[in-house]
Amino acid sequence: ILNFNKSDDTLILFLKDLIKQAGAICIKEQSLLKPADVKFKNKKDLVTITDKRVEDFIVKKIRTKYPSHDVLGEETGKTNFSSDYLWIIDPIDGTTSFFHQQPFYSVSIALQYKGQTICGAVYAPRLDELFYADKDKGAFLNDCPINVSKTDRLINCVMATGFACLRANLKKNNLEYFNKIVPRLRDIRRYGSAAIDLCYVACGRLDGFWEMNLNIYDIAAGVFIVEQAGGKICDFKGELNFPEQGIVATNKYIQNNLLENFK
Ligand code: IPD
Numbered sequence: 001i002l003n004f005n006k007s008d009d010t011l012i013l014f015l016k017d018l019i020k021q022a023g024a025i026c027i028k029e030q031s032l033l034k035p036a037d038v039k040f041k042n043k044k045d046l047v048t049i050t051d052k053r054v055e056d057f058i059v060k061k062i063r064t065k066y067p068s069h070d071v072l073g074e075e076t077g078k079t080n081f082s083s084d085y086l087w088i089i090d091p092i093d094g095t096t097s098f099f100h101q102q103p104f105y106s107v108s109i110a111l112q113y114k115g116q117t118i119c120g121a122v123y124a125p126r127l128d129e130l131f132y133a134d135k136d137k138g139a140f141l142n143d144c145p146i147n148v149s150k151t152d153r154l155i156n157c158v159m160a161t162g163f164a165c166l167r168a169n170l171k172k173n174n175l176e177y178f179n180k181i182v183p184r185l186r187d188i189r190r191y192g193s194a195a196i197d198l199c200y201v202a203c204g205r206l207d208g209f210w211e212m213n214l215n216i217y218d219i220a221a222g223v224f225i226v227e228q229a230g231g232k233i234c235d236f237k238g239e240l241n242f243p244e245q246g247i248v249a250t251n252k253y254i255q256n257n258l259l260e261n262f263k
């Protein structure tokens with residue numbers, strides 16, 4: 001197995017180039033989508049032909065460059081090798097936005113070494129915004145350093161959330177938290193891509209994000225980028241058992257104020 005220097009620049013350069021190529025496929029195919037190009041995994045979780053094509057493209061490129069690595073993709077699942085390296089891929093995060101010809105969707109790719117993320121990237125092709133982070137080297141948007149906001153009062157915060165939970169028959173869902181939290185904020189956003197939501201927290205466009213019932217491929221890269229940008233990540237109890245229990249991403253000033261609302 002090739003030895004990788006975990007802070008090896010070739011990894012992040014490969015990742016940045018790969019995610020941009022994947023984004024170009026999304027741009028090319030979005031306007032060509034036909035009703036027959038979409039399937040329903042459950043009543044609200046769409047998957048288009050492009051989701052699958054983009055994931056196949058990404059997996060092929062990774063397999064060629066790093067044949068011994070494991071891969072986990074939303075649409076094709078996980079290879080069962082026993083590598084220390086695992087690539088976690090969401091080929092299109094925000095498929096509903098993508099299918100509805102909207103711009104807020106992204107490609108999200110993270111690489112873990114022995115279960116710890118060492119680099120991650122989220123690319124929003126229609127916005128041409130590439131968020132990425134490399135272990136202990138900070139987080140970037142189109143190669144400019146980014147940091148979380150310094151807002152320290154909920155009433156001055158703009159936050160985002162999502163409603164994946166409504167796809168599952170959970171006994172509790174986000175609507176009760178939503179109704180409790182939103183009146184305490186300046187405003188709320190629902191962009192449609194958890195990966196973009198997390199990156200907007202990382203660059204300070206959002207002061208916080210929370211959502212229930214996300215999967216590892218939704219959040220692996222975005223969580224890493226938030227942490228590398230100085231943000232705080234936890235579940236609704238302030239621990240790290242997400243994503244099942246839900247995920248909270250904020251700056252350090254408002255994390256406890258926000259968590260109060262999940263008690
Ligand atoms: C979805 C997006 C959305 C979130 C959903 C996710 P997908 O990802 O991240 O913002 O609310 O829960 O499933 O399914 O489009 O890859």
Ligand code: CA
Binds near residue numbers: 045074095
């Ligand atoms: Ca999905």
Ligand code: CA
Binds near residue numbers: 090092093
């Ligand atoms: Ca997703």
Ligand code: CA
Binds near residue numbers: 091092093
């Ligand atoms: Ca997806």
